[in-house]
Amino acid sequence: MISDIVVVGAGIVGAACARAFAQSGCRVVVLDRDAPASGTSAKGEGNLLVSDKGPGAELRLAQYAASLWPGVAAELAEELGAEFPAIEYERKGGLVVATTGEGARPLLDFAASQRDAGVDARAVSIAEALELEPHLNPDMTAAVHYPDDAQVQPVIATEALLASARNHGADIRPFVAVTGALRDATGRITGVSTTAGAVPAGAVILAAGPWSGEVSAMLGERLPVRPRRGNVLVTTRMPHRVFHKVYDGDYFGATQSSDAALQTSSVVESTAAGTVLIGSSREQVGFDERLRVAALREIAAKALRLFPFLAGASIMRSYGGFRPFMPDHLPVIGADHRTAGLWHASGHEGAGIGLSLATAELLVAEFLGRAAAIDAAPFRPDRASLAPYLDEVA
Amino acid sequence: MKVVIVGAGPAGLAAALAARAHGASVTLLDAADEPGGQYWRHLPPERPSANERILHHGWQRFTAMRRALEADAGCEIVMGAQVWAIERSDAPAQARTEAPMPAAPVVVHVLVGPPDGTGRAGRTFRPDALVLATGAHDRTLPFPGWDLPGVFTAGAAQAFAKGERVAVGQRVVIAGAGPFLLPVAASLVATGARVLGVFEASRIAGLVRGWLPKPWQLIGAAKKGGELAGYVGTHLRHRIPYATGRAVIAAHGTDRVEAVTVARVDANWRPVPGTEQRIAADAVCVSHGFTPRLELPIAAGCAISSSRFVEVDEAQQSSVAGVYAAGEITGIGGVDAALVEGELAGHCAAGGSPGDPEVRRAAKARTTFTGFAARIEAAHGIRRGWTAWLDDDTLVCRCEEVPYGRFRETAAQTCGSGLRSMKLTTRAGLGICQGRVCGGTVEELIGGGPETAAGGLLDQRGVAATTDRRPIASPVRLGELAGGIGPTEPTEPHLSKPTVQKGHQ
Numbered sequence: 001m002i003s004d005i006v007v008v009g010a011g012i013v014g015a016a017c018a019r020a021f022a023q024s025g026c027r028v029v030v031l032d033r034d035a036p037a038s039g040t041s042a043k044g045e046g047n048l049l050v051s052d053k054g055p056g057a058e059l060r061l062a063q064y065a066a067s068l069w070p071g072v073a074a075e076l077a078e079e080l081g082a083e084f085p086a087i088e089y090e091r092k093g094g095l096v097v098a099t100t101g102e103g104a105r106p107l108l109d110f111a112a113s114q115r116d117a118g119v120d121a122r123a124v125s126i127a128e129a130l131e132l133e134p135h136l137n138p139d140m141t142a143a144v145h146y147p148d149d150a151q152v153q154p155v156i157a158t159e160a161l162l163a164s165a166r167n168h169g170a171d172i173r174p175f176v177a178v179t180g181a182l183r184d185a186t187g188r189i190t191g192v193s194t195t196a197g198a199v200p201a202g203a204v205i206l207a208a209g210p211w212s213g214e215v216s217a218m219l220g221e222r223l224p225v226r227p228r229r230g231n232v233l234v235t236t237r238m239p240h241r242v243f244h245k246v247y248d249g250d251y252f253g254a255t256q257s258s259d260a261a262l263q264t265s266s267v268v269e270s271t272a273a274g275t276v277l278i279g280s281s282r283e284q285v286g287f288d289e290r291l292r293v294a295a296l297r298e299i300a301a302k303a304l305r306l307f308p309f310l311a312g313a314s315i316m317r318s319y320g321g322f323r324p325f326m327p328d329h330l331p332v333i334g335a336d337h338r339t340a341g342l343w344h345a346s347g348h349e350g351a352g353i354g355l356s357l358a359t360a361e362l363l364v365a366e367f368l369g370r371a372a373a374i375d376a377a378p379f380r381p382d383r384a385s386l387a388p389y390l391d392e393v394a
Numbered sequence: 395m396k397v398v399i400v401g402a403g404p405a406g407l408a409a410a411l412a413a414r415a416h417g418a419s420v421t422l423l424d425a426a427d428e429p430g431g432q433y434w435r436h437l438p439p440e441r442p443s444a445n446e447r448i449l450h451h452g453w454q455r456f457t458a459m460r461r462a463l464e465a466d467a468g469c470e471i472v473m474g475a476q477v478w479a480i481e482r483s484d485a486p487a488q489a490r491t492e493a494p495m496p497a498a499p500v501v502v503h504v505l506v507g508p509p510d511g512t513g514r515a516g517r518t519f520r521p522d523a524l525v526l527a528t529g530a531h532d533r534t535l536p537f538p539g540w541d542l543p544g545v546f547t548a549g550a551a552q553a554f555a556k557g558e559r560v561a562v563g564q565r566v567v568i569a570g571a572g573p574f575l576l577p578v579a580a581s582l583v584a585t586g587a588r589v590l591g592v593f594e595a596s597r598i599a600g601l602v603r604g605w606l607p608k609p610w611q612l613i614g615a616a617k618k619g620g621e622l623a624g625y626v627g628t629h630l631r632h633r634i635p636y637a638t639g640r641a642v643i644a645a646h647g648t649d650r651v652e653a654v655t656v657a658r659v660d661a662n663w664r665p666v667p668g669t670e671q672r673i674a675a676d677a678v679c680v681s682h683g684f685t686p687r688l689e690l691p692i693a694a695g696c697a698i699s700s701s702r703f704v705e706v707d708e709a710q711q712s713s714v715a716g717v718y719a720a721g722e723i724t725g726i727g728g729v730d731a732a733l734v735e736g737e738l739a740g741h742c743a744a745g746g747s748p749g750d751p752e753v754r755r756a757a758k759a760r761t762t763f764t765g766f767a768a769r770i771e772a773a774h775g776i777r778r779g780w781t782a783w784l785d786d787d788t789l790v791c792r793c794e795e796v797p798y799g800r801f802r803e804t805a806a807q808t809c810g811s812g813l814r815s816m817k818l819t820t821r822a823g824l825g826i827c828q829g830r831v832c833g834g835t836v837e838e839l840i841g842g843g844p845e846t847a848a849g850g851l852l853d854q855r856g857v858a859a860t861t862d863r864r865p866i867a868s869p870v871r872l873g874e875l876a877g878g879i880g881p882t883e884p885t886e887p888h889l890s891k892p893t894v895q896k897g898h899q
Contacts, residue, residue, distance in 0.1 A: 035812020042814045065629070084807050085819055155818035159808045172809065236826050236869065273794075273821060290482045291693065291865040293503055300875035311873030316828055318866050 004028070004202035006192055008178050008215055010036035012154060012356040013345050014207035015161035015280035017144035020360035021205075029199055030162070030170060031192070033177035037158035040209040040352065043321020045232060045269065045277050046154040048354035051094040051146035053318040054110065055117035057378035058330055062351065063118065064374050065358035066148055072357055073152070076160045079167065087157040088272045094130055094149030094245040095124075097140045099305050101171070103144035107249040120147050135241045135309050142249075149245050151269070154353045161356075181219040181342075187318060187343030189219065190291035205343045205363065210287075210324040221339050223332065224383075224389040225347050229288070231281045231295050233303075235313040237274035245269045246306055265300035268310070276313065278303045280350075287322060323349045328385035330378060333359050334366055337382035343367070344381055396744045397520045398423065398502055399692060400509050401527035403431020404452075404729050405721030406734030407459045409525045409743065410469055415752065417470050418744035421519065423475040424506060429460055431529055432549065432562040433729050435556045439440055452729060472506055476514075478870045480501040480693040483520070497522045498716030500694050505874060514874055523716045523743035526691050526704070527736055529706055530684035530722035533834055534570070534799070537779050538644040538788045540680070544651030548681030552637030554585075563677025569593040569642035570681040572774040580680055589634045590675055590744075593656055595663050595682070596774050597638050597639035638898035640664065643783040654678050657783075658757070682776055685834060686723040689864040701771070702862065708757070709748045710739035718743045725767030734759045781839065790839065791832040793825020801839060813860070816840055823861055826869075833861025 005021045007014045010032035022028045032038075048069055053059040072091035098107040103255055111121040122145045130136060153336035173196070182191035182198055191200035206223070207216045216223035248266040251353065267279040281295040296318060304311055326332065336342040345363055348355050359394035362379065365372035381390075395418035399406050402424035410422045422429075430436055434456045463469045484499035498521055507514035510631045532549035534875075539545070544563065545609075548570060551562045555578075571594055576872050580587050643665050644655040658669035686703055697705045697713035704712055704719040712719050721727075721733035727735075737756040738748055748757045786799025804820045813836070816822065822836050823829035829836065837860065 013888065034501070035815055036808070037815040037818075038812045042818060074824070080807070083803050085804060155815050159815060161821055163807060163809075174812065218801050233872070233875075273824070290695075291479060293479055293501070297875055300872045304876050311876070313867040313872045315866060315872060316826060316869050316874060317864065317867070320865075329661060 009207035011041035016356040016360035018165035028170040088153040091150040094146040096144040207345040210322040228325035233278040333379035354359040398521035399525040402429035405732040406527035409740030412740030413744040414742035420605035457859040502599035528687040550681040555581035591635040593640040663777035688862040709742035731763035791822035792823040829861040
């Protein structure tokens with residue numbers, strides 16, 4: 001049997017693509033060298049954010065994604081039934097806080113620019129901020145409330161999308177690693193060779209997250225995706241005292257920088273299970289999984305500036321993951337302009353959970369020649385901002 | 395030479411003595427209040443007892459080792475010391491500004507003080523050599539009713555008996571697998587409990603295959619045989635029924651245990667229908683073997699074998715130069731193996747060699763213990779049929795209260811996904827014990843397990859993907875973590891001169 005589509009990677013982006021293509025009537029095979037949802041998708045907080053994005057293409061993608069999630073969450077719940085664990089979609093809202101005198105103005109200016117781009121970004125007084133988050137350190141200089149920030153439990157969301165894809169006929173094959181490309185006489189990719197034999201396909205969608213650069217090279221094309229490590233601390237369960245996603249304003253600086261040095265900014269939120277997630281750091285250290293205490297210490301110190309009560313909270317685990325970092329800070333979505341048959345869905349850095357659904361919709365639209373909901377050109381592999389990096393040695 | 399030793403049980407104490415004898419300065423760290431480990435757990439000093447030796451094998455050896463170390467200015471013993479992280483200092487991305495690099499590429503992060511207190515002090519060590527002797531904890535398989543008050547791990551029952559002189563019940567059933575059941579029975583009898591029976595899941599054939607082919611090895615070279623004979627003697631004296639091929643498959647009661655169901659099990663530990671027998675009891679102690687505490691060796695980068703032990707060479711050195719391992723984390727071998735391994739590890743960590751005359755006896759004895767752990771595993775190792783005694787309401791993970799039925803349902807819904815996904819989807823293993831109790835169970839229920847050659851849990855990422863990987867090795871408060879920033883935390887010098895020089899260098 002010839003599969004129409006092979007998706008490489010069973011993380012949330014691959015899962016969303018598998019579901020969207022299967023729903024469109026394509027025959028879909030998903031390959032992952034590991035178990036589903038065991039890489040980047042299992043190592044993040046499950047952010048569906050608009051608050052951290054300035055006006056531009058990524059914000060438009062995030063706004064589009066935010067419009068898709070409520071419907072997909074409801075569809076998945078109905079389709080998979082009560083036996084399937086809930087994906088914990090919650091539009092809980094974000095609260096971004098400036099903790100220094102010089103930090104207040106940039107935060108409020110940033111929010112104003114977002115408002116112009118259609119984001120619900122509400123500058124609130126310190127008193128209002130404390131009403132939203134009573135345990136927040138009152139010693140803050142500015143606060144902005146983003147009601148549209150949401151979250152999901154990313155692993156359950158990935159499994160739910162895969163289960164739905166399976167219901168629509170997709171074939172999910174874990175522990176099968178891609179080893180190379182199958183090509184026809186014209187050089188067009190016609191499938192992949194794997195550790196479990198050849199898998200022919202009309203199109204290969206590369207959704208391997210931070211490992212996409214590696215797999216792309218195996219398929220014969222360079223893709224400048226690099227791993228960027230992030231760490232999150234998890235507390236033991238406690239009574240619910242953090243109600244939104246709460247950030248310090250430094251977060252913008254960290255996401256926009258390409259500096260390899262350690263950067264941290266505070267991200268604090270509760271989960272449905274009662275734990276508190278405290279993030280996050282960003283380091284470019286390759287695929288180095290080893291714990292770095294200095295990174296954890298900085299995360300901890302910054303979180304305490306937001307929520308002093310957390311000083312007594314017990315950290316029972318930390319997890320670190322690798323986010324797929326792009327040099328021009330935009331995901332790569334669409335057909336490869338160099339090799340026919342190869343498609344990309346990678347490079348979402350820390351935003352892939354949220355952007356997964358929108359990514360899949362853009363790909364399906366391009367593949368089937370349908371009109372897309374937003375302009376996909378800024379994400380295409382042939383965009384001008386990416387061109388200087390495509391020849392760079394990986 | 396500066397040697398840091400983690401764990402003050404038999405292996406750690408022996409390592410400390412040997413490292414001192416070879417001239418190293420030693421820091422011995424242990425989370426407990428008193429040295430001795432699980433094996434020599436005893437009454438606190440404010441409630442001394444003249445009868446410790448009755449409950450403790452090798453008690454005189456322990457007190458002699460302890461006294462020698464306490465009197466030695468070159469050995470710092472730090473009790474209440476939680477090693478919460480081991481950081482590797484050979485990370486390629488890390489700037490190597492500090493010269494000279496210590497031999498062991500590790501940084502040991504410790505918090506000292508009562509774990510429930512607020513004022514724990516942070517300490518950081520960069521030793522020349524590190525000896526890990528972190529031991530093992532009980533492995534307990536779930537069964538219906540195992541979460542009732544009155545159900546204890548055999549280790550907890552033993553700890554009550556040895557550390558508090560309290561029996562866990564009046565009428566006690568002991569069940570599980572392995573030679574540890576016998577000393578637990580002996581301790582309980584010594585503290586006044588009536589032991590109704592010891593039920594060993596392995597069958598006679600299994601025991602014959604595992605223990606009996608070379609009994610002289612146990613009796614002749616190791617004290618294990620003598621120890622075993624002592625336990626058997628105790629059994630006979632108190633007429634404790636000892637049955638093999640039987641398991642406790644359920645505990646019953648409303649507020650606490652009132653009775654247990656014991657059934658025959660086949661060679662694969664699957665209960666044989668129709669053989670159930672109900673026994674009234676107010677406590678049940680279970681142990682199905684041991685889980686080595688591997689989080690620190692994994693954090694240090696040590697290679698772990700497919701049977702989940704730290705791989706060591708004849709010097710007890712792990713795959714990481716300068717990092718040594720001894721005792722139960724290198725194979726469940728009992729106290730005598732731990733003492734010998736500890737001695738070798740300490741001697742070699744201090745710069746010695748396993749061929750040196752002062753450790754000749756230890757090096758020779760070590761070869762005797764080789765294969766001991768494998769024989770215990772062959773005789774008493776967990777067999778897959780045990781899952782047949784679970785029902786849908788049996789909690790797989792007690793911290794997060796995940797019942798077997800829901801776990802199985804989720805596995806079916808997600809087509810039996812990988813370990814990390816199953817944990818995060820069901821929450822099994824995500825609770826306060828971080829999978830220390832249920833990790834092995836969850837891995838086996840998913841159907842992986844370390845022996846799976848292809849795919850399963852031990853895929854490309856190997857042991858890094860198992861439940862034994864815990865970069866934060868014990869809970870740390872956010873304030874303690876944040877407080878470590880800046881110059882307030884005392885940091886040990888990279889290289890320090892031993893305070894006492896002994897032996898040859």
